[in-house]
Amino acid sequence: MKILIACYSRTGFTEKLAERIAKELTSRGHDVKMDPIDVVNKKSCWNLLFRQIYQYPLVGLSLISSFFYNWWVKIYHQPEEDIRPHVYPDVSGFDHVCVGGPKWAYTSYPIARYLKQIKGLAHKPVSAFATFGGPPLKIFELKFIFTPMNRQIQKAGGKLVANLGLSSNFHELHLIRIFRLVSWIIFRRSLKSFTLDSDYGKQRIKTFCDKIEMENYIKSKGL
Numbered sequence: 001m002k003i004l005i006a007c008y009s010r011t012g013f014t015e016k017l018a019e020r021i022a023k024e025l026t027s028r029g030h031d032v033k034m035d036p037i038d039v040v041n042k043k044s045c046w047n048l049l050f051r052q053i054y055q056y057p058l059v060g061l062s063l064i065s066s067f068f069y070n071w072w073v074k075i076y077h078q079p080e081e082d083i084r085p086h087v088y089p090d091v092s093g094f095d096h097v098c099v100g101g102p103k104w105a106y107t108s109y110p111i112a113r114y115l116k117q118i119k120g121l122a123h124k125p126v127s128a129f130a131t132f133g134g135p136p137l138k139i140f141e142l143k144f145i146f147t148p149m150n151r152q153i154q155k156a157g158g159k160l161v162a163n164l165g166l167s168s169n170f171h172e173l174h175l176i177r178i179f180r181l182v183s184w185i186i187f188r189r190s191l192k193s194f195t196l197d198s199d200y201g202k203q204r205i206k207t208f209c210d211k212i213e214m215e216n217y218i219k220s221k222g223l
């Protein structure tokens, strides 16, 4: 299978995850190409935060009510950021596209722009991956990153077949101690045990690649 892995990473964690996915898929005999996404102007993390901080109180409401969340995720304002020209602006020559970036409350701004600009995604199987500071909380982390990404992928014509979210155990905005505490309280496990080097991380990477292969198998058999 010819697979493209497009990834934006501001502090290097999602890039490492992209490399692990590439290694796993290559070891399974696939032809993997990387497409690193970069921004035109790198802004401070505070600038990124202030661009959507006014929406944060509504994140709290979404945690309480799934009805509200389902409405909110359709109408929230997704910030975007200018990206540099990259290697594969047209992905029609690939069998599968993996897209990944950090979680910035929702989709990271460069990935939102990438998904808006990308050509050739129509009817293509797409897998999404992300890293975030916290543990893999079902709603606050996983749902808040993959529901918007799924919507943006669908808008570009693609079909989401798998997602993978791992903790980086890092937060530029100095919230990591809170996330470490949350991890112990909710999961009774350290935050480190949800990173890409953990057993959990290695297993999740394998399962993610299994799903990519399974989708291709189903497609090739016309099932």
Ligand SMILES: Cc1cc2nc3c(=O)[nH]c(=O)nc-3n(C[C@H](O)[C@H](O)[C@H](O)COP(=O)(O)O)c2cc1C
Pocket (backbone or CB within 6 Å): 008, 009, 010, 011, 012, 013, 014, 015, 045, 048, 049, 101, 102, 103, 104, 105, 106, 131, 132, 133, 134, 135, 141, 167, 168, 169, 170, 171, 172, 173
């Ligand atoms: C503006 C901004 C918003 C963020 N929002 C979240 C968040 O909602 N949840 C979370 O766990 N981490 C959040 N983070 C932390 C990053 O998602 C995390 O550090 C990620 O692993 C960084 O990936 P990278 O090294 O590929 O850039 C945020 C970071 C920034 C700069």
